[in-house]
Amino acid sequence: MPELPEVETVRRGITPHVVDRRISRVLVRESRMRWPVPPELAEQLCGRRIVGTDRRGKYLLLLLDSGDRLLIHLGMSGRLFVLEQGFPLVKHDHVDIELDDGQLLRFHDPRRFGAVLLWRHDEPTHPLLIGMGPEPFSDAFDGDYLHRLSRGRSAPVKSFVMDGRIVVGAGNIYAAESLFRAGIRPTRAAGDVSLPRYRLLARKIRDVLGEAIAQGGTTLRDFAGADGASGYFQQDLYVYGRETLACRNCSTPIRRLVIGQRSSFFCPRCQR
């Protein structure tokens, strides 16, 4: 399930293949995504040159010479591949963006929670990007920031850091891992966590995301980079998906419970 490190891995994987390439053809086989693929997509992309890539949270951006941007979200099961044109289709290959060098960018998404949208050059911002919290690697994000925004909040700290309006990129896996490393129990009310602990947590969020990016992401079920390669961060997980297994730090069995409708894992001894 692509979170920020997986999206960044995909971005880095496709960038050398797509930047400076011109789009020759666009094929939309299935437009029913999280939001419909805009009918004018092909018309707006054909003939345009891709001048760069970017990422905002878990949104991947392809920058075009027209000033328009293609906005791609992988949802839960979305994948992007760089392939030779004519590469055999499989089920759920929804969108092809053919390039002028014989390759293509293929969007594949069984669960269709993803999105392929246009961000037109005359729109100062995209509706989906309004209100997003800071990037975890930006100067705007630190423990003081988390502490300030959390005062008076009764929601669990895990829900708080997973809220994209607070900070982007701390998805279920990485929120769990960051909280473990910071020794904070995920059920604790966000407003009850002290400043020093938020400073530690902010550092751990950055550490975990940075390490995961360096490892090419986490491959649990269906994630793979643009070249089909797996990530390796799953080998470094301390709590996620490890219910009943011994804590790597203290051997206490890892526990699972549901917080905000999501599976949450923690060590009852290391996290208070």
Add this chain to the structure above:
DNA sequence: AGATTCGCCTGAGAGC
């Protein structure tokens, strides 16, 4: 305003 719940999807795995 903040907290909680819902809904969109399909594939994998379990149970019968």
Add this chain to the structure above:
DNA sequence: TGCTCTCAGGCGAATC
């Protein structure tokens, strides 16, 4: 073998 059921989950929208 094949059916049914449950679960997974990003995140915006709706509701409390």
